[in-house]
Amino acid sequence: MSYEEILTRYEPVIGLETHVELGTATKMFCGCKTDFGAEPNTQVCPVCLALPGALPVMNRAAIEATIRIGLALNCDIAEWCRMARKNYFYPDMPKNFQTSQYDEPLCVDGYVDVEVDGVTHRIGIERVHIEEDTGKTLHVGGATGRIHGATESLVDYNRAGIPLVEIVTKPVPGLGGLAPEIAKAYVAELRDIIRSLGVSDVRMEQGSMRCDVNTSLNRPGEEWGTRTETKNVNSLRSVERAVRSEIIRQSGILDGGGKIHQETRHFHEDRGDTSPGRSKETATDYRYFPEPDLVPIAPDAAWVASLKAALPEKPSTRRARLREEWGISELDMQSVANAGAVEIIEETIAAGASPAGARKWWMGELARRANELNIELAAVGATPAQVAALQKLVDEGKLNDKLARTVLEGVVAGEGDPAEVMAARGLEVVNDTGALTAAVDEAIAANPDIAAKIRDGKIAAAGALVGAVMKTTRGQADAKTVRELLLERLGVS
């Protein structure tokens, strides 16, 4: 049964819930730091450990960031709203509840426009609310690290209380077979918008942006079907695959006359499909009630207006502008955006590099290194100014491509600016014609047979002699210059 065939008989409806960990310096309700990778339970205090009598106070920067996200997603900002307690029994929150928002979210009723294959799709935003992240649990005693078979859990509360923004779409019908791609494009656009606001590093692979995907199927003309909620979707690619695999799985059940159970399912990155988790009915009894320890949020209208006026250029507008300026294709621009390289390439161009030169280094050598080390491009060890200086040396003919790569290695290794690395390592294109001519003459003398062939017009044989010259100059000559010089000396130019 092909995917296309399924879509002739069923219409999917999708919905996405995205959690974004804010990049504030401190937690949502206390002054504990939020540094990633700190020793377990060293960024905790009486408030986030829920010691008796401790009282929370909201982080103004987190409220501001949530309002800015809401505004960037075209939402209305509530004039008055409250936090709520979401009660549940699990040790990842020491309070036995999560402080969240329930029926009074801070931002409501917005939208995001998403472009796929040149067509714009408007995804409605139901709500954006502020809550707190949970602690990290480690299940031990079992063989697999999963809770099944584990005998106990170990908990680190450093993450407990870090501000978390939840962004919920309205149900999106009518996408047909494009539903998986549009879901992915929506999450990518959301990521770019939030990154442009500078309120989170939105790294899915590190968990600062996480996605749950709801999917249901109905036959044309019938009511929407029962939905499943797929958790654990931690990359853009997985968003697309999760929706597709649920469409295929659910259609199989419906075709066989079965019913879809409303349940939580887990996405498996390795297999590309989902497996059932807990059943929804037993888990939704959260007994929400207004948080008595926190006073209501009533954002001043003038403050909201000033935040709105100061919103940055929309990523889609900016991408279109830069694409034009850089003279590259939509596809190339998309890979720059996906690599998170838009800003850094822009800065490199501002530092004097050509668009092509800036893009070449950041999307080539440096992107590869960032991927290998699983770090941000900005942390790779080279600055935009250094990359611009490197490209300038290439443009001036002082470095060839191969030497430039070596110089970049030195820069990244902390040996200084490109000029310093060049000087220290003795790397420079040999432009001294006297020295080059000597090397060329030497190569001709050492290879009389090849030289004779070239003189007879077999220009293709020149490669071998160019190679010999490059070898004696330790790669520091410009191959094109060597070739010209060689042909000139042999009288065939």
Place this chain on the structure above:
Amino acid sequence: MAAISREEVAHLARLSRLAVTEEELDRFAGQLDVILQSVARVGEVAAEDIPPTSHSVPLTNVYREDVPTTSLTQDAALSGAPDAYESRFRVPRILDEED
């Protein structure tokens, strides 16, 4: 009519992971009912012009600045833990809410 049923008390006990005996269910249902009835009487005296509130003080927008303060030391943080292992709180596994 009772404000809370025996079944509702059993449900709440399960959500709270409290082992409640049959005899206790009857007793707690009666006790909780008295509490809920008492609270409900407040609603009877509330006039139309008094909006419902969840707070006893008429304040909004109480915030702190995003400036780090000193956290507890790891030892102090774990000193109240029932058990600790490798600098983490050690607790029995909880299976029902997550797979």
